[in-house]
Amino acid sequence: MNNTLLIISREYLTRVKKKSFIILTLLVPLLLAALMVVPVLLATKGREHVNVMVVDDNEIYINNFIEDEKTSFSYRSGDIEQIKKEALAGDYDVVLYFPQSSQKVNANMYYNEEPSMYLRSELESQINNMFFDHVLQDSFHIDLDKYKTIKDLARSQITMIQIDEYGDEKESMAEMNKSIGMICGFIIYFVIFFFSGQVLRGVLEEKNNRIVEVLISSVKPIELLLGKIIGIALVGLTQFLIWIVFTLVILTGVQIAMPEKFMELSGVDKEQLMETVRDSQVVEAVNNSQMVAGDIDAGGIFAEISNYFPISFTEMILCFLFFFLTGYLMYSALFAAVGSAADNETDSTQLTMPITMPLLLTIVLVMPIADNPNGPLAFWLSIIPLTSPVAMLTRLPSGVPLWEVLLSMVLMLLFFVFVVWFAAKVYRTGILMYGKKVSWKEIWKWVRHQ
C-alpha cells in the first residue's frame, strides 16, 4: 500500500508541477469568467445617454417615442439636410429621419459614432408598434383600446408540469433540460477521454523508456497500474476544484468591483434564458421571474433556475462526479491494458478502437437521447456500463427515475471490478512484451492464461 501511495504521489506531483497543467488550470476559469463578464461589459458599454432627433415627414411619430433615463427624444420638421448637419454638430448623437411614404415604414438613421445595437433594436420595436397602431386606427378605424383588450384575452399558454415519482409537481423547461443534458454529456465525454488518454500515454512512456522493468522489480504490476490511475484521477479532481473555485472567485470579484454592472449581468442572463426557451411554452414562467430580476443576485438566479429542474444541482454534481470517476476508472484501466500491449502510440490507437467505439457512439447519439430522454435508446445506453456515463448525464437534467440511476451505478461498479481484473492480467503480461504486434486475440490469450 505504501508503494501505491508513493506511485500515486509521483504521478500526481509530476503532472501538477507541469507548466501545461498550471497554464490550463489558470486559463480555463479566466476564459469562463470572461465568457460571462465580457458580453455584459460590451452590452452595457453602449448604454450611455443618447439624444435622438426625430424628423418625420409623415407626422406619425411626432411626440410618440417613449423616453427612458438613457434615451431622450426631440422632434423637428423642415429640411433634413440642414437639420442633420446642425443636430449632429450640436448635442445630438443620432438623427432619425422618416421620409414621405404611404405604406412602408422607412427610416434613415444618421450618426457620427455608431450607436449601440440596443438602441437600434429599441427604436425599431417602438417604430413598429407605433406604425401598427397608426395603421389600425387610420386605415381600418379600429379602436385601439378595444383591440388591446381582445388581444390580451386571446393569449394562450401551455405550462409544462412534470410530476415526479413522489407526486411532486414541477414546472419544467424541456428545451433547457435538453441543452443542459447535452452539455453535461459532452463535458463528461471530454474529461473521460482527456484523463484516460493521460493514463494510456503514461503506460506507453514507462514501457518505451523501459523503466517499467525496474519498477516492477520493486512493486507489483497492479500497484503500478492503480497508482497511475488514481494519481491521474486526483489530478483531474484538483483541476475541477480549482476551476470551480477560481471561476467563482473571479465572478465574485467582478461583482464587488462593478456592482451596478453585475446587476445587469443578472438581467442579461435572464435574457439569455429567454433566448433559450423562446420556443418553449413557458415564456410566462420566465416572464414572472423577469419581474423579480431587478433585485436578484448571482446565487438567486441559480436558485431560480433550479426551480425548473427535476433534479437539484447538488444531485447533478454528485452524479457527475460518480460517473466521471467510475467512467474514468473503467476507461483508463482499459486504456492502460491496451497501452501495455502496444509498443507505440500508433499501434495503441488500433487497439483502443473497440474500446472507444461505445463512447463515440454515445456522443453521436447525444441528440436523440436528449430529444427523448426516457425512450428505449436513452434507457439502454444509460444502463450499459461502457456508454452509461455520457448517456446518463445527458438524461439526468430531464429527470430519471431513481431506480434507473441506481441500477446504472451498480452495473458501473460491477463492470469496473471486472475491467480492473481484466486490465491487471493484460497489463502484467503486456508491459514485458516488446517488438511484437499484439492483436486482441493474443490479449484474450493472456487473460485466460492461469
Add this chain to the structure above:
Amino acid sequence: MNIIEVQNVTKKYSNHLALDNISLSIRKGIVYGLLGPNGAGKTTLIRILNQITAPDSGTVLFNGNPLSRKDVEKIGYLPEERGLYKKMKVGEEAMYLARLKGLSKEDALERLKYWFIKFEIQNWWNKKVEELSKGMQQKLQFIITVVHRPDFLILDEPFSGLDPINTNLIRQELLELKRQGTTIIISTHNMASVEEICDEICLINKAHKILEGNLMEVKHQFKENIFSLTLSAEREIPVFPEAFSVLETSSSRNQCHYVVKVHEGGNSNQLLKFVMDYGNVLEFNEILPSMNDIFIQQVEKYNSEFKIQNPNE
C-alpha cells in the same frame, strides 16, 4: 550457505520453452556469471529471480526460504535495457526509486548523497534526466540499483555502453560490494569481464543448463594440455617426439617460442626435460582455454547434439 537456490524451474511461453527444469545454486558472497547465447533463457531466469514473472513449476529459495514479495527490498536489479523517466529531475527520480525499494525518506536522501559525492555528481541533482549523457545515465542507474544496499545484486550486461574509465569505476564498486558481502549475479556476453570478476559461472543454452562451476575449475575441465614455452637457443628444435605436437613456432634474437600440445601418455615434465637440452628455458606455462573458447565450443557442441535429437527444430 547459498543465497539463491533454483530448483527444477520450468517456464513456458505460449509458443516456446524458456526454461526447462533448471536447477542451480549461488553461494553467498560470490560473483556469479550467467552466460548463454541470445534467447537461451537468461532474461527469463533473471525475471523469475526478480519476481517479475513466476515459474510454471519449480521453486526458488532465497536465504533458504521460498522467494517472497518482501525479498524485493534485499534485491537490486539493473536490467539490460536501461530506463529512467526522462522528464524527471535526477534527484527526485533517484529518491522515488529508492523509496520504492522500501527506504525511508531520510535514509534514501542520506545514501543518495553518499553515492552522489562518491561519483562526484552532486551538481546533477536538480538537472533533468534527459540532459544527462548516456554514460551519466548509466552511472545514475547503477546508483539506483545499489542504493538500498541489497544482499543480492542482479546485473544484466552491467558494462555495456560504458567507456573504459566508467567500466573500471563500476568494476571497482562491484568488487567493493563483494568485499562487503554482497552476492552478485552478472549476465553478460562480455567474456573478458567474466574472466576478470566472476568466481563461478553457469552456461545456459536453449532453456537448459549445460555447464556450471568454479571459473578456474571449468577452465581446467576443458584444458587441452597446451603449453607455451620460450627458450634462449641458437637454433630451432628440429624434431619433437611423438607425444608432442607443435601448434605454433616463432623465433627472434636467439629466442625460440613454441606452443605445444601434449598428447595422452605424455606430460609437462617430459616436455620440459626434452626442451631443456636445446637451451635455457625462459618461460614455461600452461595455456588454459578462454571463457570465450569454452562458450563457443560448448554451445556449438550442444546445438549439434540438439539437432540430432530434434531434427525438426
